[in-house]
Amino acid sequence: MVITKYLIKEILKTQVAILFILSFIFFSQKLVTILDDIINHDIPAHLIFSLLGLGFAKMAELILPLSLFFALLMTYGKLYNESEIIAMYACGVGKTRLIKVALVLAALTSLFATINVFYFSPWSVKHEKKIINEERVNPGLSALVKGQFQSSPDGKIVLFIQDIQNKKFHKIFLAQRESNHTQRPTVVVANSGYISAPAPGIQLLTLNHGMNYEGIPPLGDFRITYFNHYQAVISRKSVTKNSNTAQQMSMSSLWEANDPDTRAELHWRLTLIVSVVIMAFMAVPLSQVNPRQGRVLSMLPAMLLYLIFFLLQSTLRSNAGNNRLDPLIWLWLVNGLYTILAIILNIWDSSTLRRLYTKSRETL
Secondary structure (H helix, E strand, O other): OHHHHHHHHHHHHHHHHHHHHHHHHHHHHHHHHHHHHHHOOOOOHHHHHHHHHHHHHHHHHHHHHHHHHHHHHHHHHHHHHOOHHHHHHHOOOOHHHHHHHHHHHHHHHHHHHHHHHHHHHHHHHHHHHHHHHHHHHOOHHHHOOOOOEEEOOOOOEEEEEEEEEOOEEEEEEEEEOOOEOOEOOEEEEEEEEEEEEEEOOEEEEEEEEEEEEEEEHHHOEEEEEEEEEEEEEEOOOOOOOOOOOHHHOOHHHHHHOOOHHHHHHHHHHHHHHHHHHHHHHHHHHHOOOOOOOOHHHHHHHHHHHHHHHHHHHHHHHHHHHOOOOOHHHHHHHHHHHHHHHHHHHHHOOOHHHHHHHHHHHHHO
């Protein structure tokens, strides 16, 4: 029992450290993507922390099994290298104890992976899409950039703001093309202005001290109006809910749906949970270190097997979503093959296999 607690404690410490490092790496990658979208004016800058927080659940799908796999490899590899496991074997503690500890931690990690895959991940993807769509449809002040001409999605309105300070505009140019046969093109020039929200769902544009030019240039029919305050209601568009994408659907919805993309997503999420146990079971024999090779070289086959597993499963998931194969057969075929490989690796150097090998030689 003391040895079991010691092994669990050492593995958990390593897993937490690996989780922190992997989270930092994935956060950095996500941050680069978000900053690129901000530079290209696809999303406003104030959404950076919201999108980073919502993206963590999706990142956890991959880093949870990877953190346990590396923690087992590094911890058991260290114990092999320092001959601690050899001393455990000499005291009567067999390899079965190492497997049990790995499976206990795999069950604990699988519990967190299940909660994340079932609830947090689809919820975060859904809300991330909702926030981005809301900003793109109703950008308000956050989408305004000083010193640049900006046009509306339909191209009928062009806006230029020379400077923005404390949520107030300075030196504004607003041009509106003819939207229908009853409204003539207009150009508004103002010294200052701001956007307010007097009621939910309503945005009010207020311009101060300017001129309004209304008319058609070729005809020479213009109406020029001087104003101290000019107000216009910015209509708020409704955001169309995009709840049909597979990544945003709950597990119950995926289970009931029958189209290729949802079936592929269902079996992919289940694979993310099962892979925690499979890879943890496989990590026990792969963690054995040959002192002549070193720990890094001894871990290379394990890292290759892990990489092949997830690259293959990702490819199968993509092809299943395009209705090129059945995810129930192919994704679980890979899971089954890796489970069999893990069993073979664990019994390869066991006493039971050695006795069977000895008996077979005596029979021959």
